[in-house]
Amino acid sequence: MKPLEQFHHFFNCCIGAWSTERTYHHLTRGEVERSRTEFTIRTLTPDLKHKVLADNHYPNHSVDGFLGFHLAFETVSETGEEVAQELNMLFVPQQENSRGLEGDYLRDRAYEEDRPIVATFRFDPGSLQLSMTTIYTHVVAVDSITLLNPRLRLRQILTYQRPPAGQPLHDLILVGFGVEQKLT
Template sequence: MGIVDLQNFFQCCVGDWITERTYHYLSQSLVERSRTTFRVDPITSDLKQRVLDDNQYSAAVSSLEELPGFRLGFHTVSETGEEVSQELRMLFVPQQQQGTTLAGDYLRDRAYEEDRPIVSQFRYDTSCQELLMTTPYTRVVSVDSITLINPELRIRSILNYQRPQAGPLDTLLLAGFGVEQKAC
Protein backbone atom coordinates (compact mmCIF):
# COMPACT_ATOMS: atom_id res chain seq x y z
CA MET A 1 0.00 0.00 0.00
CA GLY A 2 1.11 3.65 -0.20
CA ILE A 3 3.91 4.38 -2.65
CA VAL A 4 3.20 1.16 -4.60
CA ASP A 5 -0.44 2.20 -5.09
CA LEU A 6 0.66 5.65 -6.22
CA GLN A 7 3.17 4.11 -8.64
CA ASN A 8 0.41 1.86 -10.04
CA PHE A 9 -1.90 4.89 -10.47
CA PHE A 10 0.78 6.69 -12.46
CA GLN A 11 1.67 3.59 -14.49
CA CYS A 12 -1.94 3.66 -15.73
CA CYS A 13 -1.51 7.36 -16.60
CA VAL A 14 1.50 6.84 -18.90
CA GLY A 15 0.62 7.21 -22.58
CA ASP A 16 -1.49 9.37 -24.87
CA TRP A 17 -4.77 10.86 -23.66
CA ILE A 18 -7.63 12.94 -25.06
CA THR A 19 -9.82 15.05 -22.81
CA GLU A 20 -12.98 17.03 -23.38
CA ARG A 21 -13.41 19.73 -20.72
CA THR A 22 -15.95 22.34 -19.78
CA TYR A 23 -14.83 25.43 -17.84
CA HIS A 24 -17.24 27.62 -15.91
CA TYR A 25 -15.84 31.13 -15.31
CA LEU A 26 -18.09 32.17 -12.44
CA SER A 27 -17.19 35.88 -12.28
CA GLN A 28 -17.96 36.29 -16.00
CA SER A 29 -20.94 33.93 -16.28
CA LEU A 30 -19.06 32.27 -19.14
CA VAL A 31 -18.90 28.59 -20.11
CA GLU A 32 -16.11 27.38 -22.42
CA ARG A 33 -15.38 23.97 -23.87
CA SER A 34 -11.99 22.67 -24.95
CA ARG A 35 -10.24 19.58 -26.22
CA THR A 36 -6.78 18.60 -25.05
CA THR A 37 -4.42 15.93 -26.30
CA PHE A 38 -1.57 15.07 -23.99
CA ARG A 39 1.21 12.59 -23.44
CA VAL A 40 2.65 11.36 -20.13
CA ASP A 41 6.07 9.64 -19.98
CA PRO A 42 8.26 8.62 -17.03
CA ILE A 43 11.48 10.60 -16.55
CA THR A 44 14.97 9.49 -15.55
CA SER A 45 16.53 9.99 -12.12
CA ASP A 46 18.69 12.77 -13.62
CA LEU A 47 15.56 14.69 -14.67
CA LYS A 48 13.94 14.02 -11.29
CA GLN A 49 17.01 15.56 -9.65
CA ARG A 50 16.74 18.55 -11.96
CA VAL A 51 13.12 19.12 -10.85
CA LEU A 52 14.32 19.04 -7.22
CA ASP A 53 17.14 21.46 -8.05
CA ASP A 54 14.87 23.83 -10.04
CA ASN A 55 12.66 24.11 -6.96
CA GLN A 56 15.59 24.37 -4.53
CA TYR A 57 13.86 21.54 -2.67
CA SER A 58 15.66 20.78 0.56
CA ALA A 59 13.38 18.21 2.22
CA ALA A 60 14.82 14.74 2.64
CA VAL A 61 14.22 12.57 -0.41
CA SER A 62 14.50 8.79 -0.45
CA SER A 63 15.61 6.89 -3.52
CA LEU A 64 14.87 8.94 -6.66
CA GLU A 65 14.17 5.72 -8.58
CA GLU A 66 11.11 5.02 -6.39
CA LEU A 67 9.60 8.50 -6.71
CA PRO A 68 6.98 8.96 -9.43
CA GLY A 69 8.31 11.48 -11.96
CA PHE A 70 6.90 12.36 -15.37
CA ARG A 71 7.08 14.53 -18.44
CA LEU A 72 3.72 16.00 -19.45
CA GLY A 73 3.22 17.58 -22.85
CA PHE A 74 -0.18 18.89 -23.91
CA HIS A 75 -1.97 20.86 -26.60
CA THR A 76 -5.37 22.46 -25.94
CA VAL A 77 -7.79 23.98 -28.44
CA SER A 78 -10.77 25.91 -27.06
CA GLU A 79 -14.09 26.19 -28.87
CA THR A 80 -13.11 29.78 -29.76
CA GLY A 81 -9.99 28.49 -31.52
CA GLU A 82 -7.48 29.61 -28.89
CA GLU A 83 -4.54 27.17 -28.67
CA VAL A 84 -2.16 26.53 -25.78
CA SER A 85 0.74 24.07 -25.66
CA GLN A 86 3.06 23.35 -22.77
CA GLU A 87 5.59 20.82 -21.61
CA LEU A 88 6.75 20.28 -18.06
CA ARG A 89 8.35 17.78 -15.74
CA MET A 90 6.84 16.79 -12.41
CA LEU A 91 7.85 14.80 -9.36
CA PHE A 92 5.81 13.43 -6.45
CA VAL A 93 7.53 13.17 -3.07
CA PRO A 94 5.42 11.21 -0.53
CA GLN A 95 5.91 12.34 3.06
CA GLN A 96 3.21 10.70 5.17
CA GLN A 97 0.62 7.97 5.07
CA GLN A 98 -2.53 7.84 7.16
CA GLY A 99 -4.95 4.98 6.55
CA THR A 100 -5.68 4.85 2.83
CA THR A 101 -4.24 8.33 2.16
CA LEU A 102 -0.70 9.14 1.03
CA ALA A 103 0.32 12.83 1.10
CA GLY A 104 3.36 14.86 0.17
CA ASP A 105 4.83 17.44 -2.17
CA TYR A 106 4.20 17.75 -5.89
CA LEU A 107 6.99 19.60 -7.70
CA ARG A 108 7.02 20.97 -11.24
CA ASP A 109 9.78 22.60 -13.21
CA ARG A 110 7.13 24.87 -14.72
CA ALA A 111 3.74 25.83 -13.30
CA TYR A 112 0.50 25.99 -15.30
CA GLU A 113 -0.64 29.45 -14.18
CA GLU A 114 2.81 31.03 -13.77
CA ASP A 115 5.99 30.35 -15.74
CA ARG A 116 8.22 29.23 -12.85
CA PRO A 117 9.09 26.13 -10.83
CA ILE A 118 6.57 25.44 -8.08
CA VAL A 119 6.03 23.15 -5.10
CA SER A 120 2.44 22.08 -4.41
CA GLN A 121 0.83 19.49 -2.16
CA PHE A 122 -0.78 16.22 -3.19
CA ARG A 123 -2.99 13.69 -1.48
CA TYR A 124 -3.69 10.27 -3.00
CA ASP A 125 -6.56 8.17 -1.65
CA THR A 126 -5.99 4.50 -2.49
CA SER A 127 -9.59 3.55 -1.67
CA CYS A 128 -11.05 5.59 -4.55
CA GLN A 129 -7.92 6.12 -6.71
CA GLU A 130 -8.20 9.90 -6.49
CA LEU A 131 -5.19 12.19 -6.74
CA LEU A 132 -5.86 15.66 -5.31
CA MET A 133 -3.29 18.40 -6.01
CA THR A 134 -3.43 21.84 -4.36
CA THR A 135 -1.30 24.65 -5.78
CA PRO A 136 -1.07 28.13 -4.23
CA TYR A 137 -0.34 30.55 -7.09
CA THR A 138 0.08 34.30 -6.63
CA ARG A 139 -3.60 35.18 -7.17
CA VAL A 140 -5.44 31.84 -7.10
CA VAL A 141 -5.29 28.49 -5.36
CA SER A 142 -5.91 25.64 -7.77
CA VAL A 143 -7.39 22.36 -6.53
CA ASP A 144 -7.08 19.70 -9.22
CA SER A 145 -8.55 16.21 -8.87
CA ILE A 146 -7.90 13.16 -11.06
CA THR A 147 -9.94 10.04 -10.37
CA LEU A 148 -8.84 6.87 -12.15
CA ILE A 149 -11.97 4.94 -13.10
CA ASN A 150 -9.99 2.29 -14.98
CA PRO A 151 -6.66 2.26 -16.90
CA GLU A 152 -8.40 3.83 -19.93
CA LEU A 153 -10.64 6.43 -18.25
CA ARG A 154 -10.12 9.29 -15.79
CA ILE A 155 -12.43 11.99 -14.46
CA ARG A 156 -10.89 15.41 -13.87
CA SER A 157 -12.06 18.44 -11.94
CA ILE A 158 -10.31 21.78 -11.57
CA LEU A 159 -11.39 24.38 -9.02
CA ASN A 160 -9.63 27.75 -8.91
CA TYR A 161 -10.27 29.86 -5.83
CA GLN A 162 -9.31 33.46 -5.23
CA ARG A 163 -6.27 33.25 -2.97
CA PRO A 164 -7.35 34.57 0.44
CA GLN A 165 -5.16 36.75 2.65
CA ALA A 166 -6.03 34.26 5.41
CA GLY A 167 -8.75 31.76 6.15
CA PRO A 168 -10.57 29.19 4.05
CA LEU A 169 -10.93 28.99 0.29
CA ASP A 170 -14.42 30.40 -0.22
CA THR A 171 -14.42 32.47 -3.43
CA LEU A 172 -14.62 30.13 -6.43
CA LEU A 173 -13.52 31.75 -9.70
CA LEU A 174 -13.41 28.78 -12.07
CA ALA A 175 -14.76 25.23 -12.10
CA GLY A 176 -13.61 22.84 -14.79
CA PHE A 177 -14.73 19.29 -15.45
CA GLY A 178 -13.45 16.74 -17.92
CA VAL A 179 -13.53 13.18 -19.12
CA GLU A 180 -10.07 11.88 -20.07
CA GLN A 181 -9.74 8.80 -22.26
CA LYS A 182 -6.59 6.97 -23.22
CA ALA A 183 -5.97 7.26 -26.95
CA CYS A 184 -5.83 4.02 -28.93
Protein backbone atom coordinates in the same frame (compact mmCIF):
# COMPACT_ATOMS: atom_id res chain seq x y z
CA MET B 1 -2.54 -3.13 -1.56
CA LYS B 2 -0.78 -0.46 0.48
CA PRO B 3 -1.32 3.24 -0.42
CA LEU B 4 2.15 3.58 -1.97
CA GLU B 5 1.60 0.46 -4.11
CA GLN B 6 -1.78 1.84 -5.26
CA PHE B 7 -0.09 5.18 -6.03
CA HIS B 8 2.41 3.41 -8.30
CA HIS B 9 -0.45 1.49 -9.95
CA PHE B 10 -2.34 4.78 -10.53
CA PHE B 11 0.64 6.32 -12.32
CA ASN B 12 1.52 3.20 -14.29
CA CYS B 13 -1.99 3.43 -15.74
CA CYS B 14 -1.44 7.12 -16.57
CA ILE B 15 1.63 6.60 -18.78
CA GLY B 16 0.75 7.07 -22.47
CA ALA B 17 -1.26 9.31 -24.77
CA TRP B 18 -4.61 10.74 -23.70
CA SER B 19 -7.42 12.87 -25.08
CA THR B 20 -9.75 14.96 -22.94
CA GLU B 21 -12.87 17.04 -23.43
CA ARG B 22 -13.26 19.71 -20.75
CA THR B 23 -15.86 22.26 -19.78
CA TYR B 24 -14.83 25.33 -17.78
CA HIS B 25 -17.30 27.52 -15.91
CA HIS B 26 -15.86 31.02 -15.41
CA LEU B 27 -18.01 32.06 -12.46
CA THR B 28 -16.89 35.70 -12.24
CA ARG B 29 -17.58 36.27 -15.96
CA GLY B 30 -20.66 34.07 -16.25
CA GLU B 31 -19.14 32.19 -19.21
CA VAL B 32 -18.83 28.53 -20.13
CA GLU B 33 -15.93 27.37 -22.30
CA ARG B 34 -15.24 23.99 -23.86
CA SER B 35 -11.87 22.67 -24.94
CA ARG B 36 -10.13 19.57 -26.24
CA THR B 37 -6.67 18.56 -25.04
CA GLU B 38 -4.29 15.92 -26.36
CA PHE B 39 -1.54 15.04 -23.90
CA THR B 40 1.19 12.51 -23.28
CA ILE B 41 2.71 11.35 -20.00
CA ARG B 42 6.03 9.55 -19.75
CA THR B 43 8.33 8.70 -16.85
CA LEU B 44 11.23 10.97 -15.93
CA THR B 45 14.84 9.89 -15.91
CA PRO B 46 16.73 10.19 -12.60
CA ASP B 47 18.66 13.19 -14.04
CA LEU B 48 15.42 15.06 -14.77
CA LYS B 49 14.08 14.18 -11.31
CA HIS B 50 17.18 15.79 -9.80
CA LYS B 51 16.67 18.82 -12.07
CA VAL B 52 13.10 19.29 -10.80
CA LEU B 53 14.41 19.16 -7.21
CA ALA B 54 17.15 21.69 -8.04
CA ASP B 55 14.78 24.02 -9.94
CA ASN B 56 12.61 24.19 -6.81
CA HIS B 57 15.56 24.54 -4.38
CA TYR B 58 14.18 21.40 -2.74
CA PRO B 59 16.44 19.47 -0.34
CA ASN B 60 18.50 16.91 -2.23
CA HIS B 61 17.13 13.39 -1.87
CA SER B 62 17.69 10.03 -3.40
CA VAL B 63 15.05 10.03 -6.15
CA ASP B 64 14.73 6.24 -6.40
CA GLY B 65 11.28 6.02 -4.81
CA PHE B 66 9.87 9.25 -6.28
CA LEU B 67 7.43 9.12 -9.16
CA GLY B 68 8.39 11.63 -11.83
CA PHE B 69 6.69 12.41 -15.13
CA HIS B 70 7.02 14.53 -18.22
CA LEU B 71 3.73 16.02 -19.40
CA ALA B 72 3.24 17.55 -22.83
CA PHE B 73 -0.13 18.90 -23.92
CA GLU B 74 -1.89 20.87 -26.63
CA THR B 75 -5.27 22.44 -25.93
CA VAL B 76 -7.67 24.01 -28.40
CA SER B 77 -10.70 25.87 -27.02
CA GLU B 78 -13.97 26.24 -28.86
CA THR B 79 -12.99 29.86 -29.58
CA GLY B 80 -9.86 28.63 -31.38
CA GLU B 81 -7.39 29.64 -28.69
CA GLU B 82 -4.44 27.24 -28.60
CA VAL B 83 -2.12 26.51 -25.67
CA ALA B 84 0.80 24.09 -25.68
CA GLN B 85 3.10 23.36 -22.76
CA GLU B 86 5.64 20.82 -21.55
CA LEU B 87 6.70 20.34 -17.97
CA ASN B 88 8.36 17.91 -15.62
CA MET B 89 6.78 16.92 -12.32
CA LEU B 90 7.86 14.97 -9.30
CA PHE B 91 5.83 13.50 -6.44
CA VAL B 92 7.63 13.35 -3.08
CA PRO B 93 5.62 11.31 -0.53
CA GLN B 94 5.85 12.67 3.02
CA GLN B 95 3.25 10.69 4.95
CA GLU B 96 1.46 7.38 4.47
CA ASN B 97 -1.48 6.43 6.67
CA SER B 98 -4.78 4.56 6.53
CA ARG B 99 -6.39 7.44 4.60
CA GLY B 100 -3.74 7.40 1.91
CA LEU B 101 -0.61 9.19 0.90
CA GLU B 102 0.34 12.87 1.20
CA GLY B 103 3.34 14.83 0.08
CA ASP B 104 4.84 17.51 -2.13
CA TYR B 105 4.18 17.89 -5.84
CA LEU B 106 7.01 19.71 -7.62
CA ARG B 107 7.01 21.10 -11.15
CA ASP B 108 9.75 22.78 -13.12
CA ARG B 109 7.06 24.96 -14.70
CA ALA B 110 3.68 25.84 -13.23
CA TYR B 111 0.45 26.05 -15.23
CA GLU B 112 -0.75 29.42 -13.95
CA GLU B 113 2.67 31.08 -13.64
CA ASP B 114 5.80 30.40 -15.68
CA ARG B 115 8.11 29.33 -12.84
CA PRO B 116 9.04 26.25 -10.80
CA ILE B 117 6.59 25.56 -8.00
CA VAL B 118 6.08 23.25 -5.03
CA ALA B 119 2.48 22.23 -4.34
CA THR B 120 0.92 19.49 -2.22
CA PHE B 121 -0.82 16.26 -3.15
CA ARG B 122 -3.08 13.73 -1.46
CA PHE B 123 -3.81 10.29 -2.89
CA ASP B 124 -6.80 8.21 -1.80
CA PRO B 125 -6.09 4.53 -2.59
CA GLY B 126 -9.73 3.53 -2.07
CA SER B 127 -11.14 5.83 -4.75
CA LEU B 128 -7.92 6.06 -6.80
CA GLN B 129 -8.19 9.84 -6.62
CA LEU B 130 -5.20 12.18 -6.74
CA SER B 131 -5.81 15.73 -5.48
CA MET B 132 -3.21 18.44 -6.01
CA THR B 133 -3.37 21.89 -4.41
CA THR B 134 -1.22 24.70 -5.78
CA ILE B 135 -0.99 28.13 -4.19
CA TYR B 136 -0.21 30.71 -6.86
CA THR B 137 0.28 34.46 -6.42
CA HIS B 138 -3.40 35.35 -6.93
CA VAL B 139 -5.31 32.05 -6.97
CA VAL B 140 -5.32 28.58 -5.43
CA ALA B 141 -5.91 25.65 -7.80
CA VAL B 142 -7.29 22.33 -6.56
CA ASP B 143 -7.03 19.73 -9.31
CA SER B 144 -8.38 16.18 -8.85
CA ILE B 145 -7.92 13.15 -11.08
CA THR B 146 -9.94 9.98 -10.46
CA LEU B 147 -8.85 6.82 -12.26
CA LEU B 148 -12.05 4.92 -13.12
CA ASN B 149 -10.19 2.22 -15.04
CA PRO B 150 -6.78 2.03 -16.76
CA ARG B 151 -8.18 3.83 -19.84
CA LEU B 152 -10.56 6.39 -18.31
CA ARG B 153 -10.04 9.27 -15.86
CA LEU B 154 -12.31 12.02 -14.56
CA ARG B 155 -10.85 15.45 -13.92
CA GLN B 156 -12.11 18.26 -11.71
CA ILE B 157 -10.48 21.68 -11.54
CA LEU B 158 -11.47 24.20 -8.84
CA THR B 159 -9.78 27.60 -8.82
CA TYR B 160 -10.28 29.95 -5.89
CA GLN B 161 -9.30 33.56 -5.33
CA ARG B 162 -6.32 33.29 -3.01
CA PRO B 163 -7.48 34.13 0.52
CA PRO B 164 -5.41 36.03 3.08
CA ALA B 165 -2.87 33.83 4.90
CA GLY B 166 -4.53 31.46 7.36
CA GLN B 167 -8.02 31.89 5.90
CA PRO B 168 -9.97 29.02 4.25
CA LEU B 169 -10.66 28.80 0.52
CA HIS B 170 -13.93 30.58 -0.17
CA ASP B 171 -14.30 32.57 -3.41
CA LEU B 172 -14.55 30.06 -6.25
CA ILE B 173 -13.81 31.70 -9.62
CA LEU B 174 -13.44 28.73 -12.00
CA VAL B 175 -14.84 25.19 -12.12
CA GLY B 176 -13.69 22.70 -14.73
CA PHE B 177 -14.72 19.14 -15.53
CA GLY B 178 -13.18 16.68 -17.94
CA VAL B 179 -13.38 13.14 -19.22
CA GLU B 180 -9.95 11.79 -20.16
CA GLN B 181 -9.61 8.73 -22.39
CA LYS B 182 -6.39 6.86 -23.05
CA LEU B 183 -5.38 6.60 -26.68
CA THR B 184 -2.27 4.37 -26.35
